[in-house]
Amino acid sequence: MTRRVHILIAFALGISLAGCGIADSDVRDPAVLDVPTGFEPIPIPDHNPLTAEKVALGERLFFDPHLSETGTVSCASCHLTEAAFADPRPISIGVHGRIGERNSPSLVNIGYINLLFWDGGALTLEAQALAPLEADFEMNMNLGDLISRIGEDPSYAAEFDEAFGEGPSIQNVTQALASFQRTIRSGGSRFDRFEAGAVDALSAAERRGMELFNGKANCASCHAGFLFTNQAFENNGVAFTYPDSGRARITIDPADFMEFRVPSLRNVEKTAPYMHDGRFATLEDVIEHYDEGGSDVRNKSALIEPLRLTESEKGDLVAFLHTLTDEVILTGLAP
Numbered sequence: 001m002t003r004r005v006h007i008l009i010a011f012a013l014g015i016s017l018a019g020c021g022i023a024d025s026d027v028r029d030p031a032v033l034d035v036p037t038g039f040e041p042i043p044i045p046d047h048n049p050l051t052a053e054k055v056a057l058g059e060r061l062f063f064d065p066h067l068s069e070t071g072t073v074s075c076a077s078c079h080l081t082e083a084a085f086a087d088p089r090p091i092s093i094g095v096h097g098r099i100g101e102r103n104s105p106s107l108v109n110i111g112y113i114n115l116l117f118w119d120g121g122a123l124t125l126e127a128q129a130l131a132p133l134e135a136d137f138e139m140n141m142n143l144g145d146l147i148s149r150i151g152e153d154p155s156y157a158a159e160f161d162e163a164f165g166e167g168p169s170i171q172n173v174t175q176a177l178a179s180f181q182r183t184i185r186s187g188g189s190r191f192d193r194f195e196a197g198a199v200d201a202l203s204a205a206e207r208r209g210m211e212l213f214n215g216k217a218n219c220a221s222c223h224a225g226f227l228f229t230n231q232a233f234e235n236n237g238v239a240f241t242y243p244d245s246g247r248a249r250i251t252i253d254p255a256d257f258m259e260f261r262v263p264s265l266r267n268v269e270k271t272a273p274y275m276h277d278g279r280f281a282t283l284e285d286v287i288e289h290y291d292e293g294g295s296d297v298r299n300k301s302a303l304i305e306p307l308r309l310t311e312s313e314k315g316d317l318v319a320f321l322h323t324l325t326d327e328v329i330l331t332g333l334a335p
């Protein structure tokens with residue numbers, strides 16, 4: 001799989017790395033990511049400077065099923081390019097057909113997300129990668145076996161050497177995967193063209209939908225900013241399904257019961273089904289949920305109330321959500 005990744009090589013700039021405290025000896029072709037207009041810079045951790053070599057290696061690892069016990073499940077099995085790196089199945093399925101617990105979220109613009117997983121249980125992309133590799137219902141891979149398996153492939157050995165100056169290790173695998181995922185960014189939707197001044201990029205119905213989104217329907221109070229998420233943990237009134245108590249799983253605080261990280265809505269047309277458990281098959285179902293003010297559940301956010309939208313307003317809202325699709329990212333090409 002080839003992927004055109006635009007990275008601005010920053011070795012000549014110095015400035016972008018000067019403030020980051022990276023020792024010269026750690027820097028192998030340091031690069032910064034070009035981001036779409038209107039987007040903030042993507043934070044790159046000091047301990048894992050971005051390089052084109054790590055990104056290329058991370059991409060190869062991401063799409064490689066040999067990283068799983070059975071050699072059949074890659075990261076991309078549950079994060080499909082054509083689904084904006086989400087999974088069309090309500091609940092992801094791992095090795096031996098084992099069924100997981102949650103719907104796989106889109107990884108588009110994941111480099112901006114502060115706390116990973118629906119419940120915020122992973123702090124960095126580097127740390128997160130270990131979870132699917134080891135989980136018995138995902139890739140079920142013994143980490144020692146993983147390193148020996150990769151080490152047996154001479155072309156991998158060469159790529160690790162180029163990226164890290166040494167052979168494969170768990171740290172290198174997770175750093176490469178994280179580096180690749182930071183490059184999955186997207187801001188090329190019709191909505192973005194509209195924001196940039198192309199007034200006719202949106203139809204009248206889509207513009208009405210945008211007004212509802214920001215106004216009467218109150219969506220923007222949580223789905224805010226250029227990613228359409230304020231990254232808060234909220235209870236939007238989906239009925240409780242055992243055993244998922246959301247954010248409270250991590251914090252053990254009843255005040256966080258059934259709260260999930262507000263998802264980005266970029267490319268939402270392509271990331272069905274919806275919510276942490278994939279309970280809604282269509283965006284129309286999602287709008288019905290909000291129109292009714294969600295289910296009557298403990299800890300529901302005060303922002304979730306019946307909306308009493310007309311049928312045509314519901315249609316306009318769905319039409320607006322469709323304008324957030326970036327066709328380019330769905331082909332596997334970075335913007």
Ligand code: HEC
Binds near residue numbers: 102118139181
């Ligand atoms: C069997 C399906 C499956 C496989 C394989 C898989 N994932 Fe995931 N991924 C998921 C699910 C489900 C979640 C959500 C889990 C949760 O929130 O508890 C997730 C969440 C994530 C997240 C956090 C997204 C967010 O919005 O917070 C990242 C990053 C990620 N996966 C990367 C990877 C990488 C890298 C690999 C390969 C090493 C991988 N995944 C393999 C199903 C999968």
Ligand code: HEC
Binds near residue numbers: 213217238260265303
């Ligand atoms: C109180 C904050 C809040 C408000 C207001 C809100 N949402 Fe959400 N939204 C969330 C949370 C939290 C989730 C994830 C819940 C889950 O996974 O169970 C979510 C999920 C979604 C999803 C599913 C995305 C996916 O990838 O699964 C869509 C679509 C969505 N919201 C659209 C809207 C629209 C349209 C409105 C306005 C009518 C709205 N939201 C209002 C917090 C909010």
